[in-house]
Amino acid sequence: MSSPRKVSDSTVRRLSSYLRILRDIQSDGTHTVSSERLAELGGLTSAQVRKDLSFFGNFGVRGRGYDVGDLRTALTGILGLDRTWKTVVVGAGRLGSALISYPEFPNQGFAIVGVFDVDPSKLGRRIGDCEIRPVQELRDYAERESISVGIIATPRVAAQEAADHLVAGGIRAILNFAPMALDVPPGVTVRHVNLAIELEGLSFAITESSNVPTTIETGDAD
């Protein structure tokens, strides 16, 4: 149904950013926006904005710009944010608990409907609306409840097993917070949020700028 062309990861990330900007300016009462203005608000070039959008269709009107509401609706649809994705969290430690209460998840249509942990002492406890269940039940639960997304917030050693259960239960996508690469079959999408890598990137940037006192060329926000 949608365009079969391969869309780059960076393009998809920028679509998210456009959508956030559109939401912001729509609540200010703005009805029309040019690629130039969108670029300015997102810290990009107007050509970039037009290229990204033209990948998915002709949303603009020449001489006029883009209708904020229409473009927002279009992007919401393209990103699949016009529906609810049933989501489970594996790992009810501090990070898992924090994620369960993170308002951005329900905001984007990710409904956390189940939480799983290996620790028997945690079972039955509630976090938010969810009771903590044993990981042994994860596969069946995911299958029975048609869960689309799994969030892995376990320690490193438990992550691959968690992924295996999720995949066996028919999950489609995984957001992985454990600091290791997961092995999953094709057709399952993994996004890896690796805090260690982010930290090491910061460390590198500070170290490098200390060592090269004349040139300060970093400072790249987002």
Added chain:
Amino acid sequence: MSSPRKVSDSTVRRLSSYLRILRDIQSDGTHTVSSERLAELGGLTSAQVRKDLSFFGNFGVRGRGYDVGDLRTALTGILGLDRTWKTVVVGAGRLGSALISYPEFPNQGFAIVGVFDVDPSKLGRRIGDCEIRPVQELRDYAERESISVGIIATPRVAAQEAADHLVAGGIRAILNFAPMALDVPPGVTVRHVNLAIELEGLSFAITESSNVPTTIETGDAD
């Protein structure tokens, strides 16, 4: 002291990944590793590995490969992980609290020495080794204690102010978990961890693969 050439963000991320692999295989007792093996373990090509490393020096021995210990030491130095970075966390909510106890931070040499929050009811409470202090004290504290890194785990609306305090206090790098772009002066490095964007990327991937039933070309882990 180090090479003045511009190193791409993706290269730095891969260096982190090589370092993690080296740590793993060193504890297995491996002393030498080829670019081929390193590539296999990191899910890359051997040419990529050699290009990345050659950017920083000639670490390998032709016909033999790389010495695991030596390369580990070299990468640790390049990434600036051979020292301790004094770090503060702004925002002592659920995410902030989870981050303070996240073992990866001390592991990478990021010592969390202070926690700040606006909420007066939280002041004085302890999380880990740190007492929660008022954000009004953030600037002076950062300056006095020579803090290098700030982690922003506040809600969206408080993030820019937190960044301003950190910058005024002489911070060098920020890890931003708030879902908004921060405005900081050149010389301050920001890494943005935006869970909403990661989620929207997953949503897009699932949506797209549902709509194009014949081609399943995703499944890109890490």
Added chain:
DNA sequence: ACTTGTGAACTGTTTCACAGCA
């Protein structure tokens, strides 16, 4: 007149392929 949509040019990154050395 104004602003989109897009081929063409450009820039940056990855892969190839092999010379050079242990």
Added chain:
DNA sequence: TGCTGTGAAACAGTTCACAAGT
């Protein structure tokens, strides 16, 4: 022989510049 280090080639992503539409 085996594996690194690196120019050259291929590819991907971004920016330019302008024709086309309102």
